[in-house]
Amino acid sequence: MWRGLVRSAASNLRHSRSYSSAVPLPSIIHKRGIDVLHDPWFNKDTGFPITERDRLGLRGLLPPRVVSFEQQYDRFMESYRSLEKNTVGQSYGVVSLAKWRILNRLHDRNETLYYRVLIDNIKDFAPIIYTPTVGLVCQNYSGLFRRPRGMYFSAKDKGEMMSMIYNWPAQQVDMIVLTDGSRILGLGDLGVQGIGIPIGKLDMYVAAAGINPQRILPVMLDVGTNNQKLLEDRLYLGLRQPRLEGEEYLSVVDEFMEAVHARWPKAIVQFEDFQMKWAFETLHRYRKKFCMFNDDIQGTAGVALAGLLGTVRAQGRPLTDFANQKIVVVGAGSAGLGVLNMAIQAVSRIAGSGANPHFFLLDKDGLLTKERKGIDPAAAPFAKSVAETEEMGLREGASLVEVVKKVKPHVLLGLSGVGGVFHEEVLKAMRESDSIKPAIFAMSNPTTKAECTAIDAFKHAGENIVFASGSPFENVDLGNGKVGHVNQANNMYLFPGIGLGSLLSGAHYISDGMLQAAAECLANYMKDEEIQMGILYPSINSIRDITAEVAAAVLRAAIGEGLAEGHGDVGAKELEHMSEEEIIEHVRRNMWYPIYSPLVHER
Numbered sequence: 001m002w003r004g005l006v007r008s009a010a011s012n013l014r015h016s017r018s019y020s021s022a023v024p025l026p027s028i029i030h031k032r033g034i035d036v037l038h039d040p041w042f043n044k045d046t047g048f049p050i051t052e053r054d055r056l057g058l059r060g061l062l063p064p065r066v067v068s069f070e071q072q073y074d075r076f077m078e079s080y081r082s083l084e085k086n087t088v089g090q091s092y093g094v095v096s097l098a099k100w101r102i103l104n105r106l107h108d109r110n111e112t113l114y115y116r117v118l119i120d121n122i123k124d125f126a127p128i129i130y131t132p133t134v135g136l137v138c139q140n141y142s143g144l145f146r147r148p149r150g151m152y153f154s155a156k157d158k159g160e161m162m163s164m165i166y167n168w169p170a171q172q173v174d175m176i177v178l179t180d181g182s183r184i185l186g187l188g189d190l191g192v193q194g195i196g197i198p199i200g201k202l203d204m205y206v207a208a209a210g211i212n213p214q215r216i217l218p219v220m221l222d223v224g225t226n227n228q229k230l231l232e233d234r235l236y237l238g239l240r241q242p243r244l245e246g247e248e249y250l251s252v253v254d255e256f257m258e259a260v261h262a263r264w265p266k267a268i269v270q271f272e273d274f275q276m277k278w279a280f281e282t283l284h285r286y287r288k289k290f291c292m293f294n295d296d297i298q299g300t301a302g303v304a305l306a307g308l309l310g311t312v313r314a315q316g317r318p319l320t321d322f323a324n325q326k327i328v329v330v331g332a333g334s335a336g337l338g339v340l341n342m343a344i345q346a347v348s349r350i351a352g353s354g355a356n357p358h359f360f361l362l363d364k365d366g367l368l369t370k371e372r373k374g375i376d377p378a379a380a381p382f383a384k385s386v387a388e389t390e391e392m393g394l395r396e397g398a399s400l401v402e403v404v405k406k407v408k409p410h411v412l413l414g415l416s417g418v419g420g421v422f423h424e425e426v427l428k429a430m431r432e433s434d435s436i437k438p439a440i441f442a443m444s445n446p447t448t449k450a451e452c453t454a455i456d457a458f459k460h461a462g463e464n465i466v467f468a469s470g471s472p473f474e475n476v477d478l479g480n481g482k483v484g485h486v487n488q489a490n491n492m493y494l495f496p497g498i499g500l501g502s503l504l505s506g507a508h509y510i511s512d513g514m515l516q517a518a519a520e521c522l523a524n525y526m527k528d529e530e531i532q533m534g535i536l537y538p539s540i541n542s543i544r545d546i547t548a549e550v551a552a553a554v555l556r557a558a559i560g561e562g563l564a565e566g567h568g569d570v571g572a573k574e575l576e577h578m579s580e581e582e583i584i585e586h587v588r589r590n591m592w593y594p595i596y597s598p599l600v601h602e603r
């Protein structure tokens, strides 16, 4: 499908100037010849017009016919569709890796065409460049490796990072996604192979938020791995040493953050897929000092909260009823605790600080209570008291089935990283839920780690449920023309807007108010008719639109809190004077869109 958008090519150029014909014309890029063809930021393959071929020294380096962008696009999609046809019947792993390879080859060669096909086919391609396939790519990274992408800072680079950061070729970087590879989706410690996650997240930034791909930077902080299999793998490309711990670890992250801040003080740094202890520690350490956020804690929380508020609406209840919802959260890690923290804040806003939310938290050892030995301080506020558990006929460490049977929750939400933990008995117990539309959120990624499948959820818990999963599942055919709608509850609905809104605000840190505004914007995006049909989140096809709205909400919140300092040519004063419509228009204007820009000045 070709969706041509009429836009001025010049609007994509940052420094276009006009020259009189008497002056020798400089090129817009400084490269020439084969170097242009080998630079995916500028390469147009057979799409270079004759003038550019002449003036960039490309004559003879390409077949003579000039092919239009539309034709190149169609040619790529044809080869993608034939790959689909030719791999019918083969395993999921083989097919999805083959699809990832063909997209990755285009990414390596011609970024403009790559991002255009990604944006136009986001529903088909997000599962390849993002979850679930990105998980498989990380697991097989050392074998799949052909070319590096992004930057790699290792424990061996201590003392060198300030100079290394200048090795990155772009003058300006706006968005950085950083991982240490210690908790890649629900797949555990994948060491340096986790770089696939920042790459996939930043692809979503370009597709959803229109961040210019020349201004993104995926980063791997390789501090070793505790994955024995990888340490013994002869193809493993990371440091062969156990992970740094304690102060040694923090000093590496500190050095990286200082180096980034020195070169690009306004860049936003998104922390992604850090194991829980470092996720919380680094968030606490840096959040007021740098413009950064932790996506797994803060992005996920906003998406989950929007979904939880949606389930209240789906029951036909007013939002104030959120304070009375019984919510069982399975997984007391960075994501689960992030969700509970944000949900508690929402309850106090709705029902006042004295409210007593009905939240139950389980980890690998069952229901968390105050009796738990060695409880993590981050989980402690959510542990149930002895009186509360006894009142429900429960006890410390009670199993998930027991908890669901006794509590009869309105919502069962999984962020455990354990596939199938919502098994048949658990799902059947949800039939006794006190809600007329019980909600089941199987949010763990990738698909193999989802707490249950969509089919099982509708089959065992009943057709009236509302279902969401972290990785995509097909809608479920319930027979008699009825469809069980599958939502994708994934932080992809928020992180691009949080990043873009924060960037345009120029705020020196990301406040709770900015994050809350993002979550509320997502929650309010859906119409009542959709919510009634169990549709809690927008279609991924509208991800650019929802991202623009979220970014505008974040920007408005920053302005409201007096945090906005402006970005580029637009200063704090101009932002303050913008109306709501002007803010959203400002956001949309700043979203990059892939078209071939002229690489030489017109005569």
Ligand SMILES: NC(=O)C1=CN([C@@H]2O[C@H](COP(=O)(O)OP(=O)(O)OC[C@H]3O[C@@H](n4cnc5c(N)ncnc54)[C@H](O)[C@@H]3O)[C@@H](O)[C@H]2O)C=CC1
Binding pocket: 183, 184, 185, 186, 187, 275, 276, 295, 296, 300, 303, 330, 331, 332, 333, 334, 335, 336, 362, 363, 364, 365, 366, 414, 415, 416, 417, 418, 421, 443, 444, 445, 446, 449, 469, 470, 471, 489, 490, 491, 492
């Ligand atoms: N859908 C989304 O947008 C997001 C999904 N996730 C997914 O959430 C999962 C967890 O991520 P994190 O919280 O960062 O991991 P984590 O490792 O910090 O926490 C996992 C938690 O699950 C608990 N757990 C393990 N086995 C369990 C069992 N059998 N029953 C109950 N609890 C069990 C652990 O005790 C721990 O508290 C991952 O699969 C990740 O992909 C994370 C962020 C966003």
Ligand SMILES: CC(=O)C(=O)O
Binding pocket: 131, 184, 185, 186, 273, 295, 296, 444, 445, 470, 490, 491, 492
């Ligand atoms: C979606 C995501 O951030 C995760 O699964 O970790």
Ligand SMILES: [Mg+2]
Binding pocket: 185, 272, 273, 295, 296
């Ligand atoms: Mg993540």
